[in-house]
Amino acid sequence: MLFRQFIDPESSTYTYLIASGSGREALIIDPVKERVSHYLAAIEQLNLKLVRAIDTHTHADHVTGLGDLREATGCITVMGEYTRAECVSEQVRDGDILDVDGILLQALYTPGHTDESFSLVLNAQKPEAVFTGDVLLIRGTGRTDFQNGDPAKSWDSIVNKLFRLPDDTLVHPAHDYKGWTVSSIGEEKRYNPRLAGKSLEEYTEIMRNLNLPDPKMMDIAVPANLSCGRPRKVA
Ligand SMILES: [Fe+2]
Numbered sequence: 001m002l003f004r005q006f007i008d009p010e011s012s013t014y015t016y017l018i019a020s021g022s023g024r025e026a027l028i029i030d031p032v033k034e035r036v037s038h039y040l041a042a043i044e045q046l047n048l049k050l051v052r053a054i055d056t057h058t059h060a061d062h063v064t065g066l067g068d069l070r071e072a073t074g075c076i077t078v079m080g081e082y083t084r085a086e087c088v089s090e091q092v093r094d095g096d097i098l099d100v101d102g103i104l105l106q107a108l109y110t111p112g113h114t115d116e117s118f119s120l121v122l123n124a125q126k127p128e129a130v131f132t133g134d135v136l137l138i139r140g141t142g143r144t145d146f147q148n149g150d151p152a153k154s155w156d157s158i159v160n161k162l163f164r165l166p167d168d169t170l171v172h173p174a175h176d177y178k179g180w181t182v183s184s185i186g187e188e189k190r191y192n193p194r195l196a197g198k199s200l201e202e203y204t205e206i207m208r209n210l211n212l213p214d215p216k217m218m219d220i221a222v223p224a225n226l227s228c229g230r231p232r233k234v235a
Pocket residue numbers: 057058059060061113134142
């Protein structure tokens with residue numbers, strides 16, 4: 001399998017480019033608009049054909065690259081079924097499997113950070129990795145104080161869905177702010193300070209008291225992302 005992780009230093013976003021091999025069809029997860037030329041260069045150099053661009057959720061801290069990638073490559077843009085983005089060409093439901101040239105990704109509905117967040121499990125028959133968006137981060141979890149976030153739903157998604165994956169399943173989040181690049185379900189069960197040894201009540205208390213400022217880009221990113229990062233057509 002061909003697997004590339006990209007970072008957008010501005011927003012600390014991780015983007016993943018995956019294909020079964022060189023010369024094959026590829027998919028990309030959580031692309032950032034400002035980095036699209038970088039992804040396109042990699043796609044060309046690795047002799048890939050991009051067929052799907054996926055957002056795990058409507059991001060508040062960066063503008064999505066979905067629209068630009070669709071325009072450049074003709075790829076299908078994908079989000080979960082509860083997205084409010086009007087420009088997504090394919091919506092996946094819980095349990096749906098995306099098959100890109102033998103790369104199998106199963107959609108897992110994991111609300112909490114937003115009410116429309118999905119995770120994606122690579123090879124769900126024998127899970128190898130999970131792309132968690134912002135629901136589960138490395139030694140952290142995605143904030144739950146805007147975009148219909150909900151600490152109890154976040155807890156349920158993490159503890160009752162993601163933590164049921166095998167311990168050696170790799171965790172690939174959409175962000176990291178501390179220098180981590182990858183984790184595993186077992187590591188997060190043991191060492192995630194918001195979750196390990198905590199109850200739902202304790203987790204809710206932690207999440208309600210984070211007192212984080214709004215993301216710098218929020219007022220620009222959320223409306224832009226509802227149109228896949230492309231300017232909205234004026235009627
Ligand atoms: Fe997010």
